[in-house]
Amino acid sequence: MTSKRHLATWRDVALIHRLEFPLPVNYVCYASLGACFAAGGVGSFRNVTVLAAIVANLPLVVAPQALNTVADVRTDERHPERGRLTSAVRRFGRDRILRWAAAELAFAALLAGLVSVWSGRPLIAAAAVATIAIQVLYNAEPVRLKRRGLTGVAAFCAATLVLPFLLSYWAVRPDVDVTTWPVVAGLWLLAAGRMTVWSVPDLAADAATGMRTPSVRYGAAGALARSAALFAAGLVLTGWGLWWRYGPGWALPLTAAQATFLGNAVSLLRHPARVRKARILRRMTPPATIGTVALAVTPLVAS
Template identity: 35%
Template sequence: MPALTYLHRLEHPFGVHYACAASWGACYATRFDLAVVLAVLANFVAIISGNPLNAYADVRNDIHTADKRHLARAVQEIGARKVLTLAIFEMIFALALAVAVSWKVAIGVGLILVLYLAYNLEPIRLKRRGYAGPVVLAIAAGLLPSVTAYSAAGGQADPAVWLLFSGVAALATGRALWWAVPDRAGDARVGSRTPAVLYGTRHAVNATTQLTVGGLLLVGGGLWFRFGPFWAAVGVVACSAFLLARDLPTARQQLRYGMSMAVVSTIVLAAIPLLA
């Protein structure tokens, strides 16, 4: 698979997940005109721009993690400086698209980019600062894109939607925490104090479970208030399947099984407002 595909984490099933995360808000506002499409595209580019930046920043970590060495090799193949330049160009492009839509979309996309920079780059590098890492990643890749697209599509203030988006953020925090568990050895070796490094694998998996259950309650409540009990049950069942994969020990198994379950739930949550 080409190095650029690896750097952007567009291998199956990530691309579908990013597309759904970028468009969730528009789906719940049920409007897709040109401005909304541009806002969704800005979201998508902003989300994937964080991946080459992360590969650039994590090259020392990834070289010590068996299932992530392909990312380090991709950075080495293209060149670290070129990878960083690519990430910056994509961020500028995402922001330009957002500015073309509205100042609200520009603020939303700008915040996504700021959080990605803070997550990855020194001296802040929130990835190595305990729970700040997964929380910021969930906000940048889950909550903010949803709110940005919802605003662009003319969505009105609705407690049910805020419950739903908050639930999505909780689910994304749990998944970000879970996704970092196989990286524990590589992160510890370079001094990244992730929750799995600080508190151990079992703690991280238990926290993932708790965050997922909390997210399910919020998602279920939001869907119930907005669409009724049937669609709430559909959404909760789809999202809860991820719990079956919480103990997978390697990134390869996580990608094959856990992320596939997560992506199915992402598709279901995007489809519910269009079908209900």
């Protein structure tokens, strides 16, 4: 009986941090992608500084999910697919979850600061501070960037992917190679495209609580169309950067792997009102996750 209760507790903790499979795989990739692109091979990961930067990145990516869970609880109470999530929040209490998130972010900031001092690269600490600041602004009033449509999407994706990418990259080397910037920009747009799709199932709940997300601003079809446009632009930039770095033999299959999400997003335009969170998580996200894993592994084997 006790073991079942503990299992249920850990499941709720995972749910509050949005650790539903395959999302944890994505988070690990976001934490380590920069180091993978900066490394000359797997040997770079024997460096304690690099590993510490990746460890610092993980709570920078995951803790804000808990922060967002607390900030969105009144909206999620109106969402038919979020009943278990809101029950988990009620069970632990908002204040307790906020303390978790604060402690996780404080640990990340401290570790990133130590990495920054040890490596002599202040941009590492700056990236961690900027990540935390953006995530607080995304979730907290009076700014609450989530209400700002695509501006909020862009900010959240910068804090979830771009800044962690740069943080772990700078732990390996201090200068970002010019061929890396198109990849970083492309990944930012790909993430924004995915996040815009995620806003569609939340349309009714967000509208009822004044959240001016992309789906509320533009409608379900409009949000999906913008998601497809963002994703297409992201594919072009990412593909260009990969081609520049590794040639077409690597760039084309990696771009094709990411393109499956675009095809799914376009297919949703036929019935935008029927988009559900479960479909995005179970059918659209796994192929995108496989593409992200391939993207992380490629620099290590193609160098």
